[in-house]
Amino acid sequence: MVARSSRVTIHDVAKAAGVSVSTVSKALNDTGRMASETREKIKSIAADVGFRPNALARSLLFNRSFTVGLLTNDTYGRFTLPLMSGISEALVDHGVSVFLCAIEDDPALAKVHVDAMLDKQVDGIIATGKRVDRSLPVDLAGLPVPVVYAFTEGVPGSVILTADDSDGARLAVERLRKVGRKRIVHVTGPDSFVSAVERADAFRQAVGRDALVMHGAWTEAWGHEAVAMLWGEDKETPDGIFCGNDQIARGVVDALRERGVRVPEDVSIIGFDNWEIFADQTRPALTTVDMNLKELGRTAGLTILDLAEGRAVEAGLRKLPCKLVVRQSCGGDREI
Amino acid sequence: MVARSSRVTIHDVAKAAGVSVSTVSKALNDTGRMASETREKIKSIAADVGFRPNALARSLLFNRSFTVGLLTNDTYGRFTLPLMSGISEALVDHGVSVFLCAIEDDPALAKVHVDAMLDKQVDGIIATGKRVDRSLPVDLAGLPVPVVYAFTEGVPGSVILTADDSDGARLAVERLRKVGRKRIVHVTGPDSFVSAVERADAFRQAVGRDALVMHGAWTEAWGHEAVAMLWGEDKETPDGIFCGNDQIARGVVDALRERGVRVPEDVSIIGFDNWEIFADQTRPALTTVDMNLKELGRTAGLTILDLAEGRAVEAGLRKLPCKLVVRQSCGGDREI
DNA sequence: AAATGATGAGAAAACGTTTTCTCACGTTGA
DNA sequence: TCAACGTGAGAAAACGTTTTCTCATCATTT
Incomplete structure (x- = not known):
């Protein structure tokens, strides 16, 4: 029943190198004891056959999926997209990908999406919306993963990020x-x-x-x-x-x-x-x-990462500074 | 080294029900032979303890991750968001979640995102952009997963969806x-x-x-x-x-x-x-x-699903019809 | 009463990794 | 020459599922 993968696994590398999978794993991760020539040979063979570790298998082992969910009801994307951009930018370096879930003020749909994300073992959820003083139509309290509220109302005791x-x-x-x-x-x-x-x-x-x-x-x-x-x-x-x-x-x-x-x-x-x-x-x-939404997103991304990796984060509302973008409608753009 | 999950697994259910994990699995999936009272009892216990199967484990087994990637260089989201909305809407019913990757015309960033998605074993990738006649700054040919191009230029022989x-x-x-x-x-x-x-x-x-x-x-x-x-x-x-x-x-x-x-x-x-x-x-x-972008997205989502599940899809350019939205600037909105 | 068949449930393997443990071999020192 | 030790590499278990295979047990038939 199980479909065969066409992808190259660590077993293929082991076979090609004539060693065991444990040796390959240790070689590629620079762990364990091993003759450095063996290590190098394995590395080169792995590169040759284009081996890339299956993230699913690692996730299962480490209980970290390296994914986070972004939940939004801002269908138009005015606020969500810059935020998303910042989140993604901050997290891509850490190998984390982002699930975007657009729930259109529909509690049932929201629950479906949240459940799907939890099933997929997201490391955390960032909630956002179209206004700062309204919460999403779904209860994110008591979830088994950390939650950060960005630009939307959060439950008391949670981490809430917003523009000042x-x-x-x-x-x-x-x-x-x-x-x-x-x-x-x-x-x-x-x-x-x-x-x-x-x-x-x-x-x-x-x-x-x-x-x-x-x-x-x-x-x-x-x-x-x-x-x-x-x-x-x-x-x-x-x-x-x-x-x-x-x-x-x-x-x-x-x-x-x-x-x-x-x-x-x-x-x-x-x-x-x-x-x-x-x-x-x-x-x-x-x-x-x-409102520096991209920066807000970056902060939200790093915060959820901190929480996912067990580092302490101060709860409560945190307001990030705005910046003025000078064009022509105010005047004085030259002399200042 | 491996972190302990706080989540309830099938083993917990088995223990609570006093049966083996295989029996639990068969009970919940309505497969195998089993006294119907056993099945019901297990189901009710599973519901009680709030068991939800770990999608990562299933993905590993089935070689299907129930995720797809949406790759876009339309940072502003004018075209991407309606598309995304359609994709998500079509796929959420099938338990599929969407990774959104914004690559800002940066080939290196694009490659990082594509590799991250492949590592996470996405079932397929949908590529989109801000113009129909430009391709993304990344080569998606020869990938081990199906690719659908929506509202962007695709390589010959691929599936390309666009508005007419x-x-x-x-x-x-x-x-x-x-x-x-x-x-x-x-x-x-x-x-x-x-x-x-x-x-x-x-x-x-x-x-x-x-x-x-x-x-x-x-x-x-x-x-x-x-x-x-x-x-x-x-x-x-x-x-x-x-x-x-x-x-x-x-x-x-x-x-x-x-x-x-x-x-x-x-x-x-x-x-x-x-x-x-x-x-x-x-x-x-x-x-x-x-341009019916949401419908375009829905079609793209269903198409990538077809491909992921091995169903044949006709390659080539497919143009989807537009629709006229009548407001006031043309007149005749009452008499017609 | 013994052989057959049906039924219910568990054991084990598999998916692709990582890590711990074990072990064989060679070198060093007394 | 033999014990102690260091080094290199593999075996096995684990993560959480699903599925196939095997095996009791019990009821039915001859």
């Missing part, structure tokens, strides 16, 4: 100040998102208690609308706008252009996310806050 | 005709992309030999530029524009609005890709051609 929204907001305000802006407002997403609230709080702290924060949708349309409101009243108009994401920022920039307001000469705009497809294509290109 | 660009173009023209458009032009990407050329050819075939095709970049800016050219001369302006992707379409729509040309009343616009983030956010929302 407050830091991002501070970075933006700091920059707007540096280019001489005085009347700064914040146009952002719904206040039902903790990210939006955290950024807004940090924004107020940086700008002043009565700073104007406008909550709306995460859309271009809301950017247009906000500009209409701000420029519609006969109050003093802002000279700096910090937007909650790049889509809103694009809406704001477009709306200002339509009104004949120049960006960045008259008003400086800063976005959030550094979603290149928006930030780069907006005219002028957006200066925006980057 | 001609079909997409025909669909668009057909629709423009149906809403009464007579003067239709095609604004698309560089003619160094075979996709662009195939669509352009099909467009010409549908509209007429001397139909106007404008090649440029795949950007919004090119959409603006093309409109400036079309409306700048004192020739008759088009009443229908079929765009090579949604970004160009968005540029065209925006440029027309700025000129006071109404979409879809005066001009009908159709995009390509159905990239929701563009198609949905454009005002009016874009009617656009969808």
